[in-house]
Amino acid sequence: MGNKQTTFTEEQLEAYQDCTFFTRKEILRLHARYRELAPHLVPLDYTNNPDIKVPMTLIVTMPELKENPFRERIVETFSEDGQGNLSFSDFIDMFSALCEASPRELKTIYAFKIYDFNRDNFICKEDLEKTLNKLTKGELTPEEVTLVCDKAIEEADLDGDNKLSFADFENMISKAPDFLRYRHLFGYVFIF
C-alpha cells in the first residue's frame, strides 16, 4: 500500500481518473508497465511530475504493439513531440484512447491520425499505399496496390478532391460495424 501511495499523489490520481477511462488501479498498473520499459529512466516517484520520455524503440517492444503493423505510427501519433518519445502522460493517453471504453468518435479521430502517415490532415494515395503494404505485408503486387488505392478513394471520397478528408473517413467508418469492435487495441493490457 505504501508503495502505491508514493507513486502518485491523491490529486494526481484523481486528475488521471477524470481525464482517462481508467480506474485508479489501472493507472498504477500502467505506471508499473511504463516503468518496466525503462527501469533506469523512469522513477517510481511521480509526485513532482518529472519530465521523462521513453523512446519509441522501447515502447514498440510491448507485446500489445510488437506485432502490430502500425506500431510506429500509433506511438508517433500519441507523442507530444511527434518523434515517438512518450512521456507518461502520452503513454496513458495512448492506452486511454484505444481502450474498450473510449467512444467511437474518439477512436475515429485517432484512427484517422494514425492512417495519415504524412500528417497533411488527409489520407491521400500515398497514405493508403503505405497502409495497404503494412496490412498485407507484400502480398499484393504494386499494380494491385495502386488499383486498390484508386478504387478506394473513388468510393469514399464525397467532395471530389481525390483524397479522404476527416469527414469522408468518418462517414465511411460510421458504416463499418466491425470497426469499433476491432479497435480495442489495449483492452487486455493488464495481463501480459
Place this chain on the structure above:
Amino acid sequence: MVQEEARSLPLPPGPLMTKSESVLSPVRLSVRSPADEEGVHDSFQQLIAEHSDNGAASSALELQQLQSDLDEESRDNMPLSGPEHEHRRRQGASDLECDGGEMDPIQGEGWSSDTLKILSSMPSRTIGRNRGAIISQYCNKTLKLRRRRQTRPSIRDFSPSSRPSIRSYGMEGDTTDAEVSKRERLVNNLQNLPVSDRVRMLRGMPLSVAEKKEIRNLVMQKEKRILSNKKLSCCSQLKYYIIIAARKSWYSWLSFLHSLQPWQTLLKRVSGRFGTGVLSYFLFLKTLVFFNVFLFLVTGAFLVLPQAVHPPYRDTTSFSGLELLTGAGSFSHTVMYYGYYANYTLPRRSRDEGGGQNASTLTSDSQQFSYNMPLAYFFTIGMAFFITCIILVYSMSKTFGRSFRINKSNSILTMKTFSCWDFKVIKKKSVQIMSENIGTQLKELLAELTQKHTKSTFCKRFCRLMVHGVAWTICIASTTGCMAGVYYFSEFIHKDLQQNHRNLYVNPLMKEAKLLSLPTVVSVINLLLPALFNLVGWMETYESPSVFAYVAIGRNLMLKMSMLGILCFHWLGRVAPEYKSIGLTCWEDFVGQELYRFLLMDFIFTLLDTLFGELLWRLFSEKVLKRKRKPVFDIARNVLDLIYGQTLAWLGVLFSPVLPVVQILKLFLVFYIKMSSVMLNCQAPRKPYRASQMTTIFITLLCIPSLLGASVCVTYTMWSITPSTSCGPFRTLDTMFKAGKHWMEILEKDNPSLSVLSKAHTYFVENPFFLFVGAGIFLIVIYFHSQVVDGQRKIISLLQDQIQNEGEDKKFLINRLQSVHKQKQDAGKRLKSQDSTC
C-alpha cells in the same frame, strides 16, 4: 453520424457571408439570429479581418460591397437546389467582373497563401486536429449539453464576463488571443456542467492528457474560487463534501465492479491469439451463464427457498451414485423436481415467504401473510420467461442496430482497408495469417470489381445446382432418418417401460440405467450428423464464405430443432397422457429427469467431442500425417451446441426449477475445457469472420427458435395438459393455468368486494380477444418502427446529396476567392506600373 457530419461540414454559403458581414458591416449585426453562427468556424472571420487590415480603406469598402451583394444573393437562394445554384454562380461571376480592386500584390502562385490558409482551417479539415478547433468544437458541445440539462447553478453564480450571451458569439475571434478566450469559455461551460457530464466530456476530448489535466485544473480552481467567494452556508458545504465523498466511493465501486467480471484475463488471452471470431463464442457462453444465473435467482428465491424451508415429507432413499447420471433415485423427491412442491398455502413461520412477488403473496387467511405455492409456481415461471424474452429481444435489437446499419455502404474496399485489421490479435503466427487473409480478400474484391460478373455457362450452373440439390437431399434425408429413428426408439422405450413396470424382478438400477439410452442416442446423432454435414459441405462450392456459414448453420439448426420437436412430442404427447400405464405417479418428475439426463449427456458428448475431435485429431494429424496445420475451431457448430443445451434448460425449468444450476455448472466446465482445448489444439480461423453479424445471428437464433420454442412448449403444458393427480403444486386442477382462476374464486369467496377483480380476470385473461388486441398493438408498434427507419433512410440520402452540393459550393467559393486575389494582384501591378510611368 451523417447528420452530425452535415452539421460539421464546411460553410453553407449563407452563414459564411453573414459571418464576414459581422466584421465588415456592424450595422446589420442586430438582424442575425445566433443560430446561424453556431456552426461557423471563426477562422474565416479572422482571415477576412486580416484582409481588411491588409488593404487600404477603399479596398475594404469594396470588399464589403462585394460581400453584401453576395450576401443578398445567398439569402435569396437559401435553399440549395440545382438551378438557383447555377444562377447564383453566374451572378457571382458577373460581380467579379465588374469589381476591380486596388490592393497590394499578394505573393504566391497557384493557390494564394490566403486561400491555402482558408483551406487548411476549414472545419472538415480541422476536426480533431487543430487544437483551437477542438476547443471551440467542445465549447459548443458543452454549451448544448448545458442547455439541454438546464443546469442548476443560476446565472448570478458567474462573473458577468462568463455569462453565456448571444453577444459573445459576435465577439469571438475578433481578438487575437481567440484560443485563450475560447479555452476560458470552455472552462466556464465545463464548470457549469454536472460532475458526471464534465468527466465524460473531458474523457472524450481528443486532446492529450496533459492538456486535459490543465483544463481540469482550471475548472477546479474556478470552482474553488466561487465556493470560497460565496461564503458557503453550512448546508451547501456539507453538500459539497457529500458530493466529493460520493464521487470517491463511485470510483472505488467502479474498480471493484471491474475486478468482478469473470474470465477477463482468459477472454483477453483468447482474443489476443484468435481474434474476434473465437472470442464471440466465449462471449456468447458468458451471456448464457448470465441468463441462467438470472433464471436461477428467480426460481431459487420464489420457489426453491420457500419450499426448502417447509419440507413436506422425508423420503429416505439411499444415495447410489447413479443419480448423478440419471437424476432419478434419491434425487426424485427433492426440491429438484416439480413433484416435491406443495399444492397448499405455506403457513407463515419464517420471514422468507413474506417477501414474495406481489402476485404471489396473498391474504386469504386475512390475518397474516402466507405463501400460495401453486400461484407462486405459475407466476414465477411465467415471469421468468417473460423477462428473459424481453432481455433477449432488447439485446437482439441492439445488436441488429449495430451490425446492420441503416444505410449500407458501397465503399467496400476502403472499409476493408481501414477496418479489417483485428487489432486484438497479437500473436505472431495469427498476425501472419491475418495479413495473408487480407491480401487474398482484397485480391478477390479487385477481381470482382474489374471483371464484374462473368456469366458462367449453363452446363456449369446446372452442375452446381445438381451438387447443391444432392447435398441438400443428403442432409434432409439423414435428418428425417434420424427423426424417424428417434421417434421409433422412444416409442420402443415407452412400450418397454409399459411392459416392465409390473415386472418386479427387474433390478431397479438396471431400470434406471436403461433410461440413459434415449439421451445417448440423441447425443450421438447430434455429434455425428454435423460431421456428415461438414463432409457434404466440402463437396459443394459456394461463392462467398458467409453463404457457406449460413448454410452450415441452417442445416445444424434443422437437425437440432427436429430432434427437440420429436422429444417434446414424446414427453408431452406420449408420456403425459398415459403416465399411469408406465407406472409413474408423477410424469412431470419423469420429464424433468429426462431433461436432466439430456443436459448431462450433452455435456459428456461435448467432452468426448473435444477430446477426440480436437485433441486426438490434432495429435493424429501432427504425428501421423505430419501436417503442420492444426484443426480450426468451428464456431458455428459449437455455438449451436450451446443453443441446444440452453433450449433444454429452458424447457426443463417448469419441471425442474433447479435445472438452471445444472446448466450453470455445465457452462462453467465447458468454458474451461473449451478454452484449454482451443489454446492447445486450434489455430486461428482461416476464413474471414464477420464477428458482429454472427453475434447478431446467434442472439437471434437463441431468441427465435430456442426461447420461442421452449416457451410454446411450456405454455402448451400449462394451458392444456392435465397435471399429475398425486403430486406437485397443481395436483387438484385440470390444467396449471387454472391456478389463477382457482385463486380468484377463493378470493371472491373470502371478500366479496373483490369480485370486480375476478370478473376482470375472466374477461381479460381468459378471453382470447384481448390476446389478439395485444398482438395487434405489438404488430402496429413494429410497423411504426419500420416506417421510422425507412424515413431515416430517406433523410440520410437527402443529407448525402446535400453534402455533395456543399462540397461543390466549397469548391466554387474557393475558386472565387482565388480569382478575387488574382484581380487584386493584377490591379496592384497595374497601379505600380502607373506609378513607375509617372
